[in-house]
Amino acid sequence: MKKPITKLIHEYLRHDKKFPHVWCPGCGNGIVLGGLIRAIDAVGLSKDQVVLVSGIGCSGRMSVYVDFNTLHTTHGRALTFATGIKLVKPELTVVVVMGDGDALSIGGNHLIHAARRNVDINAIIVNNQIYGMTGGQFSSTTPYGAYATTSPYGNIEHAFPISELAVVAGASFVARATVYHAQLLEGMIEAALKKRGFSLVEVISTCPVQYGRRNKLADPVAMMTYLKENSVKKEKADTMDPKEIKDKFVIGILADVEKPVYMEDYLQVKEKSKS
Amino acid sequence: MSRTNVRKVRRLIQGNEAVVEGALAAGCRFFAGYPITPASEIAELFAERMPQVGGVFIQMEDEIASLGAVLGASLAGAKAMTATSGPGFSLMQENLGFGCIAEIPCVIVNVMRAGPSTGLPTSPAQGDVLQARWGTHGDHPIIVLAASSVWDCFTLTVEAFNLSEKYRVPVILLSDAIVAHTRETIELPDPGTLKIVDRVKPTMPPEWYIPYQDNPTGVPPMAAFGDGYRYHVTGLIHDVRGFPTQRVDEITSFMSRLFRKITQGFQEIFITSGFMLEDAEYAVIAYGSVARAAKRAIREARDRGIKAGLLQLITLFPFPKRTVQGVLSKSKGVLVPEMNLGQISREVKRVNECMTKVYKLNRIDGQGIKPQEILAAILQMWEELK
Numbered sequence: 001m002k003k004p005i006t007k008l009i010h011e012y013l014r015h016d017k018k019f020p021h022v023w024c025p026g027c028g029n030g031i032v033l034g035g036l037i038r039a040i041d042a043v044g045l046s047k048d049q050v051v052l053v054s055g056i057g058c059s060g061r062m063s064v065y066v067d068f069n070t071l072h073t074t075h076g077r078a079l080t081f082a083t084g085i086k087l088v089k090p091e092l093t094v095v096v097v098m099g100d101g102d103a104l105s106i107g108g109n110h111l112i113h114a115a116r117r118n119v120d121i122n123a124i125i126v127n128n129q130i131y132g133m134t135g136g137q138f139s140s141t142t143p144y145g146a147y148a149t150t151s152p153y154g155n156i157e158h159a160f161p162i163s164e165l166a167v168v169a170g171a172s173f174v175a176r177a178t179v180y181h182a183q184l185l186e187g188m189i190e191a192a193l194k195k196r197g198f199s200l201v202e203v204i205s206t207c208p209v210q211y212g213r214r215n216k217l218a219d220p221v222a223m224m225t226y227l228k229e230n231s232v233k234k235e236k237a238d239t240m241d242p243k244e245i246k247d248k249f250v251i252g253i254l255a256d257v258e259k260p261v262y263m264e265d266y267l268q269v270k271e272k273s274k275s
Numbered sequence: 276m277s278r279t280n281v282r283k284v285r286r287l288i289q290g291n292e293a294v295v296e297g298a299l300a301a302g303c304r305f306f307a308g309y310p311i312t313p314a315s316e317i318a319e320l321f322a323e324r325m326p327q328v329g330g331v332f333i334q335m336e337d338e339i340a341s342l343g344a345v346l347g348a349s350l351a352g353a354k355a356m357t358a359t360s361g362p363g364f365s366l367m368q369e370n371l372g373f374g375c376i377a378e379i380p381c382v383i384v385n386v387m388r389a390g391p392s393t394g395l396p397t398s399p400a401q402g403d404v405l406q407a408r409w410g411t412h413g414d415h416p417i418i419v420l421a422a423s424s425v426w427d428c429f430t431l432t433v434e435a436f437n438l439s440e441k442y443r444v445p446v447i448l449l450s451d452a453i454v455a456h457t458r459e460t461i462e463l464p465d466p467g468t469l470k471i472v473d474r475v476k477p478t479m480p481p482e483w484y485i486p487y488q489d490n491p492t493g494v495p496p497m498a499a500f501g502d503g504y505r506y507h508v509t510g511l512i513h514d515v516r517g518f519p520t521q522r523v524d525e526i527t528s529f530m531s532r533l534f535r536k537i538t539q540g541f542q543e544i545f546i547t548s549g550f551m552l553e554d555a556e557y558a559v560i561a562y563g564s565v566a567r568a569a570k571r572a573i574r575e576a577r578d579r580g581i582k583a584g585l586l587q588l589i590t591l592f593p594f595p596k597r598t599v600q601g602v603l604s605k606s607k608g609v610l611v612p613e614m615n616l617g618q619i620s621r622e623v624k625r626v627n628e629c630m631t632k633v634y635k636l637n638r639i640d641g642q643g644i645k646p647q648e649i650l651a652a653i654l655q656m657w658e659e660l661k
């Protein structure tokens with residue numbers, strides 16, 4: 001049985017933190033936070049057992065509101081801090097929340113290496129396709145042609161497909177959802193939390209203020225509709241012509257594989273070193 | 276500060292090996308690093324030793340990641356360190372500032388090589404002294420120590436951990452290619468005889484824990500993630516609960532505590548050592564491998580009837596102003612030899628306040644400073660001032 005939202009808020013949001021939060025009306029960050037909390041509750045993790053590490057950006061502020069062990073790191077480096085925590089206390093569940101600029105631009109190197117190493121970390125990338133916090137500059141996931149404060153004539157760079165990158169980098173579990181597909185999102189985060197090894201959930205999110213306003217999607221509802229209309233379930237996408245899904249968000253589970261997990265192998269290293 | 280003197284097990288080892296021995300003796304159980312000459316042996320040895328003692332070694336994708344992992348490990352409760360050289364040290368600066376503001380104990384060893392940039396990768400230098408003090412942005416407290424011998428590499432690594440745990444501040448240990456690669460026989464102390472400091476942990480019930488609350492020491496107890504004290508850690512200036520603040524009163528009390536906790540500990544943090552200093556009229560102020568060359572030069576100067584002495588700086592920052600001023604005030608002249616263009620001599624001049632004449636001797640060509648060069652400089656100073 002799912003708990004009512006008021007109960008979840010009471011249980012998982014900090015009581016001593018001064019609200020209101022920093023996010024704009026219409027921002028997708030709250031939906032991601034809701035999905036994360038419901039997933040943690042569904043898995044039945046204790047609050048002491050969860051570490052929420054975040055990077056720098058609007059999405060990075062998520063860590064301050066929740067009643068876990070929380071760490072708001074430097075821009076792009078959240079996964080490196082998380083790696084240190086997980087290796088010292090493997091019994092903790094380490095969740096890392098990052099923005100697209102955080103995880104892919106400045107922190108791209110750490111992302112591919114965390115996936116490659118397959119440290120048991122649960123990464124959530126809130127992909128709003130823009131640098132929200134600094135005022136709407138294009139990021140490495142801003143679509144080709146889109147407008148941003150640093151691409152006033154349209155973006156001439158190409159977007160990283162985050163999830164596909166994580167798959168080839170070696171993550172154990174990779175899934176994509178959008179903030180429109182909130183239930184799917186919650187389910188994906190739950191599956192990621194349960195999975196051994198590096199997991200990544202990419203959430204296509206809305207930033208009506210910094211992205212929408214410059215790209216004919218200023219109305220939060222319009223952004224949601226856009227996400228709804230441009231998403232294709234993985235199962236369906238597999239049957240479609242690649243040309244048809246070129247500019248679509250393929251949602252669902254993109255990878256779910258069993259492979260050696262860093263810390264489990266390191267335990268064997270410890271054994272070997274003693275003999 | 277009293278330095279441990281009890282010596283046991285004799286071993287012929289390199290400075291870099293002594294760092295590893297010192298770290299393990301201090302209780303370090305996490306190392307993250309990225310290969311770089313002349314520091315790589317430290318990582319290689321940890322790769323072998325850490326799993327044996329139940330700790331963790333990880334080779335990260337770069338030095339930014341290395342220090343990030345070290346800070347995470349320390350927050351999870353482990354004593355943690357990394358080791359690098361100039362180019363890697365430059366990459367660590369942002370996370371170093373995070374360690375300062377979030378008050379996370381950790382040790383960073385910088386085996387200095389000649390720079391800037393890739394510079395002279397295998398040659399010694401002391402060019403990172405001011406970077407160690409001021410490398411990360413913003414006003415911040417930090418402790419910087421300098422090792423001059425293999426024995427120093429051992430004891431100062433222990434000391435670095437002790438200070439870092441006690442004051443909740445990153446401690447930088449500087450060595451150089453000479454110190455790191457010289458092999459000397461040292462007697463490793465019995466582990467039980469070493470003074471080991473561990474961070475103070477909270478003992479109150481979690482609901483009473485206020486993670487950044489001031490107390491007489493200025494150093495709040497530090498809970499490890501997973502120990503039941505859920506709290507927030509951030510690089511933003513924060514209030515006593517760890518939450519971001521922009522209130523001037525909260526900013527002021529936070530920043531002043533960060534500095535106060537170090538100034539209150541000056542007595543213990545300042546480590547220097549004197550050699551033939553009591554009756555010295557001509558003093559040499561040196562640190563790192565240069566201090567050893569200086570000792571020999573001073574003996575030779577004494578043989579010639581010149582009353583020379585050495586003040587070896589082991590703590591470079593916070594700068595041991597009082598001790599240095601004591602030497603300046605009773606010397607006819609002071610020589611500061613260093614393998615840079617004058618990074619510590621400018622500190623010495625800053626605190627000199629016209630008490631005496633300060634001479635420099637500098638090399639930046641990747642060569643160590645030899646005793647004969649220091650002797651020649653002492654003789655010249657003596658000629659000028661006698």
Ligand SMILES: Cc1ncc(C[n+]2csc(CCOP(=O)(O)OP(=O)(O)O)c2C)c(N)n1
Pocket residue numbers: 056057058059060075098099100101102103126128130131132133134139
């Ligand atoms: C080293 C460094 N460079 C730049 C910044 C400035 N900065 C803060 S947030 C941010 C971008 C955030 O964008 P994103 O990660 O996409 O997160 P969002 O705000 O959109 O959630 C930047 C560039 C910084 N804090 N640190």
Ligand code: SF4
Pocket residue numbers: 022023024025026027028029058059128132133206207208209210211
């Ligand atoms: S700027 Fe965009 S991402 Fe940031 S809070 Fe506002 S809507 Fe959300």
